[in-house]
Amino acid sequence: MKVKRYLVDDLPAAVQMIRGELGPDAMILSTKEIKTGGFMGMFGKKKVEVIAAVDEAARKTPARAQPPRLPKTAAPEIAATRQEEPLDGRPAVPGRAVRDLYSKQAGTASGDAPSAGTAVAVPVAESPPANPAAEALLQLLSAEKGKAAAAGGVPPAGPRTAGNAAANPGDMAEASLLLNELRAMKDMMARMARQQSFRSIPESVLRWSRRLAEQGVDPVHVEQFAEEVRERLHDREVPDEAASYEAAKEVLRSWLLPCAGSGIGQETRIVHFVGPTGVGKTTTIAKLAADQSFSHRRSVGFITADTYRISAVDQLRTYADILNSPLEVVFSPGELTRAYNKMADRDLLFMDTAGRNYRNELFVSEVNSLLAPGEKAETFLVLSLTHKYADMRAVAAQFSKYGIRRLLLTKADETDTYGSLLNLVREFAFPISYITCGQTVPDDIRLFDPEEWVLKLLGEPAHE
Incomplete structure (x- = not known):
């Protein structure tokens, strides 16, 4: 043959x-x-x-x-x-x-x-x-x-x-x-x-599509973006730069607005933080705890299960001492009830989990056993914008199996490419609650603002 x-x-x-x-x-x-x-x-x-x-x-x-x-x-x-x-x-x-x-x-x-x-x-x-x-x-x-x-x-x-x-x-x-x-x-x-031949796309639309590609947006989403912008400009035979820029902003707004998550709710009692190593979970907990304590006048407490990393407990204990808040260390799911009872007088509890290789589903199931179910508990998946999107997607896919949907992104100040944020929104429809942009506690954290990130993804239009 x-x-x-x-x-x-x-x-x-x-x-x-x-x-x-x-x-x-x-x-x-x-x-x-x-x-x-x-x-x-x-x-x-x-x-x-x-x-x-x-x-x-x-x-x-x-x-x-x-x-x-x-x-x-x-x-x-x-x-x-x-x-x-x-x-x-x-x-x-x-x-x-x-x-x-x-x-x-x-x-x-x-x-x-x-x-x-x-x-x-x-x-x-x-x-x-x-x-x-x-x-x-x-x-x-x-x-x-x-x-x-x-x-x-x-x-x-x-x-x-x-x-x-x-x-x-x-x-x-x-x-x-x-x-x-x-x-x-x-x-x-x-x-x-x-x-079925590829239809021509105006050069002004191609410019913003190339911009998203440079930002690290997945090619599939770049093509969808170009098609949607082109459809919004269907009545313009040769659209100018300003019209294309406005159409591009409208498309990104329509993608990001539905995924603008809320902050920590007033009825929430326990907040868990999960994510891989090095994404800044402990520092993020300190920022949110300080904000809840100073701005919302809520008494806070800390629980940590991060017993794998050297000095991880000491780092969180330092923040707890600054805020004059109690800290409990747990080594297994059986010790959680004891920790909750000891801090029953606290309005809000922040729980830190160990950073592991969460591409491994076994580690994901272990940390999931530490999460307290219930309507008064929330769980944030913490990911760093400095990581490769392929790794972020693998971790997000593992945690999404266990119903974890809220996203918190860190280290926005350490990168100039934000395409992974758009990729996560398009692929998993995760609501994004917070973005951190520095090491200062408690200032360098803010709620996710879709309009701000539309401008970061597209950049400023060229002025001739």
Whole structure:
């Protein structure tokens, strides 16, 4: 079996190449649309990948002998029964008549007109190809080639007899009908290919799409963004920079506004913080505790289960001493009840969990066992904007399985690319409650403001 891959603009071009290189017995195994070139997955040119094969051994098999042909008067009966009788033990399909006709016409044009009782080789594929449309195009090409050979001025070698298929009106009518159907199918496929071609996007829209790509937004979301901006500008043939910028802001607002989360609720009693190592959970807890204590006049307490990291307990104890708040250390879920009872007089409890490799689901399930369920408990997933989005997505996917939906992003001051924020919103629909932007306690934390992050993602428009 000889297998070959073709990368072409359209299927008819692939058919011609396959017939020329692999011969008439070739079969198309699969076809697939792919994109080549482009920028960050955008604006790539659509190509068709075609996998074709030919069985070399099948070419050497002896020709199948057809039964002796009857006199011309019996030709209509043969034409009438040809569609009903199976070939090779399989039901006859339209298109075999075309191949049969092509084989007979090729033999006539070469000077070897079959007479009654002569064996005629009929190329029949061992199994139907995987793509019916490709098979139809192969049949069309074979039939048209046979017609060209017959109409090329080459006279038949002998007088027309009952064994000559070209003299059979039934065969010719059947072939003509099939050719018309296949031509219609070919035209339909060409129209579909034109409709699916990439539509042009104005340069002013491309500018903001490139900006999002530079910000680290996933190519899939960049393409969606470009399409939505283009649709908002449909009534402008050549939109200017200002109009495109406003349309781009509207699209990002529509994406970010539904994910603007609230802060810590007044009815909340326990707040858990989970997330991987190094994202700043402990410092974030100190900022929120100071804000709740000074601004909202709530008494706070601290619980920590972060017994893996050196001096993690001491760091939180320092913050607790500054705020004059109690601290409890727990080593297992069984000790949580004791800690809650000891701080029953506190309005709000902040619980710090250990930073682990939460790409591992086992660690995720361990920390989930420490979280107290109930309507008065909230859990924040803490992620750093300085991390790669692939790692952030893996961690978010693990915690989302356990129903953790609220997001808190840290270290916004340590990066200039914010695409991961938009990726998380689009992929997980997480509400974002807080953003931290420095180490100062309690100042460097604020509620998530969609308008601020629309401007950060797009940047300022160019002023000429």
